[in-house]
Amino acid sequence: MKKMTVLTGITTTGTPHLGNYVGAIRPAIEASRDENVNSFYFLADFHSLIKCQDPVRVHQSRREVAAAWLALGLDTDRSTFYCQSDIPEIPELTWILTCMTAKGLMNRAHAYKAAVQENEENGSPDPDKGITMGLYSYPILMAADILMFNANVVPVGRDQIQHLEMARDIAQRFNHHFGEHFVLPEARVDESTAVLAGLDGRKMSKSYNNYIPLFAPESALRKMIMKIVTNSQAPEEPKDTEGCALFDMYRAFATPEQVGEMRKKFAAGIGWGHVKQELFEVVNAQLAEPRNRYAELITNPDYIEKVLKQGAEKARTSSRPFLHRIRRAVGIRPLSD
Numbered sequence: 001m002k003k004m005t006v007l008t009g010i011t012t013t014g015t016p017h018l019g020n021y022v023g024a025i026r027p028a029i030e031a032s033r034d035e036n037v038n039s040f041y042f043l044a045d046f047h048s049l050i051k052c053q054d055p056v057r058v059h060q061s062r063r064e065v066a067a068a069w070l071a072l073g074l075d076t077d078r079s080t081f082y083c084q085s086d087i088p089e090i091p092e093l094t095w096i097l098t099c100m101t102a103k104g105l106m107n108r109a110h111a112y113k114a115a116v117q118e119n120e121e122n123g124s125p126d127p128d129k130g131i132t133m134g135l136y137s138y139p140i141l142m143a144a145d146i147l148m149f150n151a152n153v154v155p156v157g158r159d160q161i162q163h164l165e166m167a168r169d170i171a172q173r174f175n176h177h178f179g180e181h182f183v184l185p186e187a188r189v190d191e192s193t194a195v196l197a198g199l200d201g202r203k204m205s206k207s208y209n210n211y212i213p214l215f216a217p218e219s220a221l222r223k224m225i226m227k228i229v230t231n232s233q234a235p236e237e238p239k240d241t242e243g244c245a246l247f248d249m250y251r252a253f254a255t256p257e258q259v260g261e262m263r264k265k266f267a268a269g270i271g272w273g274h275v276k277q278e279l280f281e282v283v284n285a286q287l288a289e290p291r292n293r294y295a296e297l298i299t300n301p302d303y304i305e306k307v308l309k310q311g312a313e314k315a316r317t318s319s320r321p322f323l324h325r326i327r328r329a330v331g332i333r334p335l336s337d
């Protein structure tokens with residue numbers, strides 16, 4: 001039986017936080033242990049340039065994200081872990097796909113439409129004000145990432161479903177014209193993975209600046225957890241676990257037995273300060289070891305670089321011959337041939 005290929009990219013624009021960990025990193029690392037899948041994880045650093053034009057930030061985020069995945073135990077022998085910018089076949093495939101992508105398809109992309117709408121709402125005479133071609137054609141770069149490795153399944157967040165549909169559209173159009181070269185990928189959105197709330201109660205996100213960095217030192221982690229907003233219920237009042245951000249976060253880190261105990265405490269009445277203390281303990285217990293490994297790795301960028309370069313070499317054993325095939329398919333081959 002041919003192994004299924006699972007692939008996902010991580011845009012490197014910020015510092016990994018607890019929400020990234022619970023929602024993406026932890027499930028991906030678990031999935032990568034499955035013997036029956038061939039998994040690809042990569043740092044989407046070309047994607048990061050769309051949102052971030054600060055070279056210091058771009059560089060730092062690449063390092064932090066790579067160190068985080070390694071510190072959390074990604075098995076780089078079993079999976080293929082690399083940096084997008086180390087695979088020169090990707091931008092090349094992007095161009096070939098760009099020439100097969102309907103402009104109208106890109107006009108419909110959510111991210112682009114949202115940017116246009118914002119301009120219109122601000123009364124700008126130019127609806128495309130401040131919109132780069134990078135933002136506009138972002139879905140084609142993403143399609144190249146995916147189609148390059150014939151991924152069958154792409155685990156993503158809800159906001160990325162449209163991009164997967166576009167990748168399929170682009171692949172279909174190419175296949176129809178040049179022959180069956182690309183596998184049609186499917187998005188996998190795992191509804192069961194937790195979405196954590198941030199310090200202010202909204203979804204934890206870099207853009208809201210309400211996040212808890214994954215590897216904050218222990219004392220900072222504690223302080224931030226203590227700052228999470230709660231309502232003004234008195235300690236002895238029975239509390240609802242439903243829709244409670246603290247409870248959800250606790251559940252994302254605690255064992256089922258601990259969660260059961262916490263449920264009882266909520267029903268009986270427990271002060272928010274105590275909930276936070278227990279929350280801190282379970283989060284810290286899970287992160288203490290990886291945090292130490294992270295601290296070691298982050299001061300050893302040469303090692304991280306070496307691991308990524310090895311991953312890129314492994315990835316290129318398929319991207320090189322595959323791009324060769326695609327070039328031939330479109331008519332770019334030796335003149336004598």
Ligand code: TRP
Nearest residue numbers: 008009010011044047142145154
């Ligand atoms: N656009 C994705 C995000 O922001 C990241 C990404 C880039 C990606 N290339 C990909 C995800 C390929 C899956 C497959 O989350």
